[in-house]
Amino acid sequence: MKVDKERLEKIQPMRFSYPTENGQELFYYAFFPSVEPKGCVICIHGGGWTSDSAKRLFPQAAYFAEQGAVGISVEYRLNSDNTDVRNGLHDCVSALKAIRKMLIERYGKEMPVVSFGDSAGGYYAICLGNREIVKRIDENMPIVDFVVDLNGIVDLTGKWSYGLSSKTQEDLQDSSPLFNVSAGDAPTLIMHGDHDKTVDLEDAKRYSDALQKYGVACDFEILSGAAHAFILFDYRHDNTFVGDTLCWICQYLKQKGWI
Numbered sequence: 001m002k003v004d005k006e007r008l009e010k011i012q013p014m015r016f017s018y019p020t021e022n023g024q025e026l027f028y029y030a031f032f033p034s035v036e037p038k039g040c041v042i043c044i045h046g047g048g049w050t051s052d053s054a055k056r057l058f059p060q061a062a063y064f065a066e067q068g069a070v071g072i073s074v075e076y077r078l079n080s081d082n083t084d085v086r087n088g089l090h091d092c093v094s095a096l097k098a099i100r101k102m103l104i105e106r107y108g109k110e111m112p113v114v115s116f117g118d119s120a121g122g123y124y125a126i127c128l129g130n131r132e133i134v135k136r137i138d139e140n141m142p143i144v145d146f147v148v149d150l151n152g153i154v155d156l157t158g159k160w161s162y163g164l165s166s167k168t169q170e171d172l173q174d175s176s177p178l179f180n181v182s183a184g185d186a187p188t189l190i191m192h193g194d195h196d197k198t199v200d201l202e203d204a205k206r207y208s209d210a211l212q213k214y215g216v217a218c219d220f221e222i223l224s225g226a227a228h229a230f231i232l233f234d235y236r237h238d239n240t241f242v243g244d245t246l247c248w249i250c251q252y253l254k255q256k257g258w259i
Helices: 005-009 054-066 085-107 120-127 131-137 159-163 169-174 201-213 239-256
Strands: 014-019 025-031 040-044 070-074 113-118 146-150 188-193 218-223
Touching (some): 005 054, 005 239, 025 054, 025 085, 040 054, 040 085, 040 120, 054 070, 054 239, 070 085, 085 113, 085 131, 113 120, 120 146, 146 239, 188 201, 188 239
Parallel strands (some): 040 070, 040 113, 113 146, 188 218
């Protein structure tokens, strides 16, 4: 099925506010399906924690809505002189809490929630499925039901250590999904291009191995010829490839019963 990016870009979302840890107001943007949804997909943009916005994944969120799920793109605080990855993670956890509440109020029921993230956004999507990391922020907060990790960052102890303002080894490991895997983490689809020169494919393999070691269900898809951020329109790959990949992910989630 061809994904029409130009048409998707014309669909406007509904904007909802949610509070951050310091009371600052941020927003998530929801695309609602025309049918009763079976699930929700929360899209989290990348940009190295320093750039881009929720708008980047509007077409992807709109596509999930067309396919019968609630599609959402989340805004979070970028790294600055006063914030780092931990602040953005607090935001994503707060957004997840607000989204679950909104879904119950709108549809009168709970439903599966999938986190879907690219690169630095993949990091946040993975964290939302990690029990240990989420528990440190809110011990009563349930993790997402499923994670779609698209070339996500999993290890902050190396070149990605700039994500944290403090650089103790303990801080870096505590913020790295790779070192916090446990039984009961969310099942995960990992997708990574074998031509990715930004996030090492080896990191994705290490993360897949860690999930399997703890008995967490994981499917690992290596995309032949794909570079970093292969899910973004108008970026490194032609839009047909991006659309086909997005369609494949949607069908995968449907087959697994998440949406």
